[in-house]
Amino acid sequence: MKIITIDGPAGAGKSTVAKELARRLNFSFLDTGAMYRALTLKALREEVNLEDESALVALARRTSIDLLNEGSKPLQVLLDGQDVSVEIRSPEVTNKTFYIARTPEVRNIMVQWQRDIGARRNVVVEGRDTGTVVFPNASYKFYLDADFEERTRRRLKELAEQGKMIEAEELKRDLEQRDQKDMTRSVGPLKKAEDAIFIDSTNMTVDQSVDKILEYIQ
Numbered sequence: 001m002k003i004i005t006i007d008g009p010a011g012a013g014k015s016t017v018a019k020e021l022a023r024r025l026n027f028s029f030l031d032t033g034a035m036y037r038a039l040t041l042k043a044l045r046e047e048v049n050l051e052d053e054s055a056l057v058a059l060a061r062r063t064s065i066d067l068l069n070e071g072s073k074p075l076q077v078l079l080d081g082q083d084v085s086v087e088i089r090s091p092e093v094t095n096k097t098f099y100i101a102r103t104p105e106v107r108n109i110m111v112q113w114q115r116d117i118g119a120r121r122n123v124v125v126e127g128r129d130t131g132t133v134v135f136p137n138a139s140y141k142f143y144l145d146a147d148f149e150e151r152t153r154r155r156l157k158e159l160a161e162q163g164k165m166i167e168a169e170e171l172k173r174d175l176e177q178r179d180q181k182d183m184t185r186s187v188g189p190l191k192k193a194e195d196a197i198f199i200d201s202t203n204m205t206v207d208q209s210v211d212k213i214l215e216y217i218q
Helices: 014-025 032-045 053-061 091-101 104-120 130-134 148-161 168-184 206-217
Strands: 003-007 028-031 065-068 076-079 123-127 140-145 197-200
Touching: 003 014, 003 130, 003 206, 014 028, 014 123, 014 206, 028 032, 028 065, 028 104, 032 053, 032 065, 032 076, 032 091, 032 104, 032 123, 053 104, 091 104, 091 168, 104 123, 104 130, 123 130, 130 140, 140 206, 148 168, 197 206
Parallel strands: 003 123, 003 140, 028 123, 140 197
Antiparallel strands: 065 076
16 A cells, blocks of 8 residues: 655644645545544533543543545545544634544544554655654655745645634744744654654645655656
8 A cells, every 4th residue: 555644733734735735636535634523522412521641531432433534525534434624624623623632542542543544555744743643654754844934824725714813922922832833743743754744835735746746656
């Protein structure tokens, strides 16, 4: 099986680029962040203490998360059989996902789920540690980034398209906090794999970013 990883910070365009790359290559798209978001959503629904690591591990062990990715259809995220693709994108889930992501044993469970998917089919994977931890022997690794102002602009546009309005300054604070948490957590921190190819998407469209990646693959 071929595995292509795309890591990078929030707002860099990883998901959109990874989806389009998977479509062009006829690969499956594996959104690791969606899996963490789904478990966060379940924890919030069940009012699990997000500071209680053992409770989060127990929650993960009795949870089923699957990703359905068929052709050009939008990615479906199934939480215990229920489609939660929209719910997991709420600001509340976004701001609480780091509790799940920083818990070592939960990450171990998630990584195993992700590797199981990668063992069954060709995938384009996006996340924070897919090239460093989840698939260290991936066929190709990329690190996608953009300058902070552009990342903020893209995130504001994405939220607006979902009907969610947020002040730019508030979003900037949220992004700064996410970057800090992603880069400094003790397990699976966000960083560029030594053998990953750096792509600066600041002044590139989605198609241009995908074209650049395909130049390296093909």
